[in-house]
Amino acid sequence: MTTIHHRYAGMCALVALLGLAACASEKTPAVADVAVSRQAVANATSAGAADLAPAEMQSAREKLMRANQALAAKDYRTAQDLANQASADAQLAQSKAGSTKATMAADELQQSIRALREELNRTNATSQQ
Amino acid sequence: MKTRSLKTLRLVPAALALAVMAACSTTPTTTSLLDQTRADFLAAQSTPSVAANAPLEFKAASDALDSANAAAARKESLSEIDKLAYIAKQKIATAQEVAKQKQAESEVANAGRQRDEIRLEQRTAEANQAKSQANQAKADADAARAQADAAANSARSEAARNAALQQELADLQAKQTDRGIVITLNDVLFNVDRAELSAEGMRTVQKMADVLLQEPQSAVLIEGFTDSTGSADHNLQLSQRRAESVRNALIGLGVKSDKIATRGYGEAFPVASNADAGSRQLNRRVEIVLSQNGAPIANRH
Numbered sequence: 372m373t374t375i376h377h378r379y380a381g382m383c384a385l386v387a388l389l390g391l392a393a394c395a396s397e398k399t400p401a402v403a404d405v406a407v408s409r410q411a412v413a414n415a416t417s418a419g420a421a422d423l424a425p426a427e428m429q430s431a432r433e434k435l436m437r438a439n440q441a442l443a444a445k446d447y448r449t450a451q452d453l454a455n456q457a458s459a460d461a462q463l464a465q466s467k468a469g470s471t472k473a474t475m476a477a478d479e480l481q482q483s484i485r486a487l488r489e490e491l492n493r494t495n496a497t498s499q500q
Numbered sequence: 501m502k503t504r505s506l507k508t509l510r511l512v513p514a515a516l517a518l519a520v521m522a523a524c525s526t527t528p529t530t531t532s533l534l535d536q537t538r539a540d541f542l543a544a545q546s547t548p549s550v551a552a553n554a555p556l557e558f559k560a561a562s563d564a565l566d567s568a569n570a571a572a573a574r575k576e577s578l579s580e581i582d583k584l585a586y587i588a589k590q591k592i593a594t595a596q597e598v599a600k601q602k603q604a605e606s607e608v609a610n611a612g613r614q615r616d617e618i619r620l621e622q623r624t625a626e627a628n629q630a631k632s633q634a635n636q637a638k639a640d641a642d643a644a645r646a647q648a649d650a651a652a653n654s655a656r657s658e659a660a661r662n663a664a665l666q667q668e669l670a671d672l673q674a675k676q677t678d679r680g681i682v683i684t685l686n687d688v689l690f691n692v693d694r695a696e697l698s699a700e701g702m703r704t705v706q707k708m709a710d711v712l713l714q715e716p717q718s719a720v721l722i723e724g725f726t727d728s729t730g731s732a733d734h735n736l737q738l739s740q741r742r743a744e745s746v747r748n749a750l751i752g753l754g755v756k757s758d759k760i761a762t763r764g765y766g767e768a769f770p771v772a773s774n775a776d777a778g779s780r781q782l783n784r785r786v787e788i789v790l791s792q793n794g795a796p797i798a799n800r801h
Contacts (some may be wrong), residue, residue, distance in 0.1 A: 452583050459590035466557075466597035473604030480611035487618040494625040 401447035404454035405438045411461035415468065424467035431460035529572045534585040540592045541565050550595055553602035557595035564588035661714065668711050672704065674790070679798050681790040683708060685746065686782070695741035697749055705746060708788060709753035719759045721789040721797045722746050727780035728767045740764025742786050761797075769800060 412431050415421075420428045438453035541561065544550045550558050568584035672683045689701030697705060712718055724739030743762040751757050772779035791797045 455587055456583070456590075459587045459594070463590045463594045463597065466594045466601065470597045470601035470604060473601045473608065477604040477607040477611060480608055480615065484611055484615050484618060487615060487622065491618055491622045491625060494622060494629060497629065 397447040397451075398445075401442060401451040401454065404451045404458070405435070405442055408435050408438065408454040408457040408461065411458045411465070415461040415465035418465045418468045419472070420461075420464035420468040422468075423471045424464040427460050427464035427467060431457045431464060434460060529575045529578075529581065531572075531578050531582050531585060533582045533589070534568055534572060537565060537568065537585045537589040537592065540589055544592050544596055547596070547599065549603050550599040552599075554595045554598035557591065557598045561588060561591035561595045564591045665711060665714060668707055672707055672711070677789075679789050679791075679800075680795070683788045683790065685786040685788065686784070690742055690745075690784075690786075693738070695738065695745040697745055702749065705749045706753060709750050709755050711790070712750065712755045712759065713753075715790075719791050719797070720750075720761070721791075722760060722762045723787045723789065723800070724762070724764045725769060725771075725783060725785050725787070726767050727783040728770070728774040729780065732766055736764055736766035738764075739766050746786055746788065763800075765800070 434453045434457035438450045441450035565588040568588050571581045674681045674683045722743040724743035726735040726739050747760045747762050770783045772782040789797050
């Protein structure tokens with residue numbers, strides 16, 4: 372009887388340990404992913420994405436916040452999913468900001484080239500007179 | 501009987517499995533988000549600049565879509581498929597944006613080069629303009645100098661001509677008067693009581709003609725005078741003939757006839773008393789009045 376009881380207790384302990392191990396194996400990547408997404412949001416912010424890609428930026432911030440809440444509630448699956456989505460949103464926001472800035476620079480340069488070319492044409496026109 | 505029922509029991513799960521497989525093959529699991537993501541991926545794939553300019557991002561997007569497709573193939577829950585599809589969709593968009601950025605950056609680099617070229621062209625054009633302006637200025641200066649030289653030359657030749665003219669007039673004993681330059685041909689140049697010029701008279705008239713030919717704008721008035729000996733009528737005619745004789749001589753030497761006017765005054769306007777032979781000789785004379793620059797000659801009165 373005692374042997375059977377001991378055997379049951381041992382099995383319970385094993386199950387509990389496995390459960391804890393499962394919990395621990397879910398917690399580490401979730402924490403890492405949330406950290407990654409926090410960094411992604413910070414990078415996008417410093418790239419000016421708040422102004423240049425406000426919708427993606429808003430989405431990334433909101434998901435990061437919810438990921439943090441899930442982490443606090445030990446809902447690691449949700450935390451990880453939200454963190455991954457927040458990262459994707461932040462990266463998109465950052466790349467949008469980058470492409471917008473580069474496009475504006477290119478447009479500005481084209482504008483100045485047009486002005487220079489007009490000036491050149493004027494110079495040539497006057498020197499031919 | 502027993503074997504038969506066992507056989508039937510064995511067949512039922514197989515049929516069920518077949519039915520499930522059939523259902524699986526006719527309705528593959530997908531979501532509208534996954535469909536949308538696949539379309540986005542195809543669009544990115546057919547944009548050459550995405551693979552060229554954002555290879556890493558495109559690979560990441562491709563891997564993310566593979567994960568979503570695998571989840572759909574494994575018939576995972578729709579929310580699980582959507583989660584993966586969402587990530588893939590965002591990554592595809594990111595690849596597009598990165599490609600766009602790289603393209604704009606290469607445009608910037610290109611435009612920078614273009615701008616430098618135009619600036620160089622501009623400087624070249626300005627330099628050419630400055631050079632052509634300098635050349636023009638030099639040409640202008642050269643022309644001005646040439647003009648000044650020509651003016652100086654013509655002034656010199658004018659001065660030389662004037663000097664020669666003055667010399668000739670001096671040789672003719674010309675006198676500057678209110679009416680113009682007056683040259684007196686005295687009696688010695690005519691034979692006595694005749695209108696024809698002596699050889700000496702012809703030489704003097706020749707000099708006169710030289711002056712008139714050099715001064716095309718000049719005109720002359722030839723005035724004849726006599727002494728008081730003889731009748732007034734005869735003297736008037738003689739003075740007239742002598743003036744005409746000088747005129748004809750000048751015309752014979754090439755002076756235009758319309759520039760020569762003649763007048764006979766007879767014994768009027770004596771320059772000496774007529775009391776002795778010397779004085780009378782002074783009165784027998786022809787005076788040539790030379791107007792310069794076409795000014796009219798005032799009449800004697």
